[in-house]
Structure formats: structure tokens, C-alpha cells
Amino acid sequence: MELRVLAYFLAVVDAKNISRAARQLHVSQPTVSRQLQALEDELGVPLFERGSREIQLTSDGLYLANQARQITALVDKTLTNIHQTKTISGTVLIGCGESQMMGTVAQSINTLKHEHPGVQINLFSTDGNTAVERLQAGIFDFAIVMTPMMDHRYNFIRLPGASRWGLLLPKSSPLARQKSISAEQLTNIDLIAPQQKGIDELFENWLGHSTDQFHIISTYNLLYNASILVSAGVGAALCLDNIINTNHTALTFVPLIPTLQSMASLVWLKGRPLSDAASAFLNQLQAAVS
Structure with missing residues (x-):
């Protein structure tokens, strides 16, 4: 399964029409149709409901669309972090549960923006369960959770306050x-x-x-x-x-x-290398809480 084919698939999902998607992709309609058919053949399941004017997804199509968005988002983030200049730059994505202890994180981000203006910190507000799931999937670099992470798979920093x-x-x-x-x-x-x-x-x-x-x-x-x-x-x-x-x-x-x-912790997976941008953020936060 190629990333290019996933991009075609998502374009059709968003446009709800193969012709419109082909125009946006600057390719011919038959090219898009062939790629979608090849994708269905590869997966062995239908992805679209035939017979309607607008594209309708099957349950398998809906599942693939959700997974494809996560895959392409992860690829985009990875490429952004790899294609850096000599200075530290890139994006860091943090999944955040609701917590007043976010104040320490905010102060660290404020300091970081002056030291490394090429680093962008993106926050995704969600519950702790989803934050950890997306951390495990590699979508988030860090997660902020309220429940203790007594799990050997994670590193954590306890944030000040309760x-x-x-x-x-x-x-x-x-x-x-x-x-x-x-x-x-x-x-x-x-x-x-x-x-x-x-x-x-x-x-x-x-x-x-x-x-x-x-x-x-x-x-x-x-x-x-x-x-x-x-x-x-x-x-x-x-x-x-x-x-x-x-x-x-x-x-x-x-x-x-x-x-x-309850207290809050910033957690990240053990054994998964951090980008330079994520490491810069982590160093700043560690300095703030030490």
C-alpha cells in the first residue's frame, strides 16, 4: 500500500466525487479510478458504496479513511522534523488531558519559543485515554495525563501541583x-x-x-x-x-x-527516539521542574 494511493483515496473521500478529486490532484479521472480499484483488490474488501452520485464509504472504507489520516499525519510530522536546518526546528504534538498543571508546560513553551523559534508546539486537547492511545501509535510525541503511569513502557515527568x-x-x-x-x-x-x-x-x-x-x-x-x-x-x-x-x-x-x-504527568514512550524539536521541549520542561 503506497502513500500516494492513500492520498488519492483521501482526496476522493474529502471531495465525495472521483472527478473532483482528480482535478484537485491534477491527474486524470481514469488514473484515480484505477488506483482505487487496485486498492480494493489489494485489501480484498469494497471501500465505496456504488450507485450513488456522491461517494459513500463502506464500514471498511470508514475505518481505512480514519487510519489513512493518522498515517499521513504521522508521515507529514516525520518529514517536517527530518527536513530541518542547522538550527533546531520542527513540530511537537502533545495530547493534553484537562489539567491546571498545564501552566508549567505553557511556561516551558514560552521559554522554548525564544530559544528555538523554529520549534512549533501543537496541543491536542483530549481525554487521557485517547492521549495515551495516540502516544502509543506514534501520533503524539508526549501526553499529559492525570492518572499515574505506573507502566514500564513509559518515561514520565511529574508536573508541579495538584x-x-x-x-x-x-x-x-x-x-x-x-x-x-x-x-x-x-x-x-x-x-x-x-x-x-x-x-x-x-x-x-x-x-x-x-x-x-x-x-x-x-x-x-x-x-x-x-x-x-x-x-x-x-x-x-x-x-x-x-x-x-x-x-x-x-x-x-x-x-x-x-x-x-490528583497530579498530572507528562509521559512519553521508552525506546522511541525523539526528534530534536521534541528533545528541546523535554529539556526545557525538565529544567522548569527541577
């Missing part, structure tokens, strides 16, 4: 007038809970028993949309403090008691 767990509530809720929420109260509340791996274990250790008593009515991977559910009265979001700015809003954050905190 965040409290609590509930994001409407200010109109009776619980909003409390200074804290107890474990007993937590089991009697409609909860919007984070999807991240390790959360159940974290709260089971805090509770001293299973989280089966939690009444979870919805889950989330990023808190912004969950905050909209809270505003609509769906439930209370179990979350970390200082992710949502509640100033001048109808929401408030109430911490849990006893206090439960």
Missing part, C-alpha cells in the same frame, strides 16, 4: 451552600462522571469500597460539555477544580471531604 476533586453544581442546588461534599452524600447524587481509566480505582481507594453505589447518569471525556449538562439540571459533574472557570456563571465547585487530589 488538583482537588469535587462536584460542579448549579448555584441553585442546596449542596452549593456547603463547604464540602462527603463520601456518603456523593452516593445520593445524580452524577456525571469522567470516563478516564483509573477513575474507579481512585474513588474505590478513597471510599474504601466499590463505586457501585454511585448513581452515574452520564459520562464525559472533556468537562466543558459536562458543565452544560450541569447547567441544564441533568446532574452534578464529578471533576477536578479549576478546569471550568465558574466566575460570573450559575455554577460553583464544591470539594470532596476527605480531600481527594
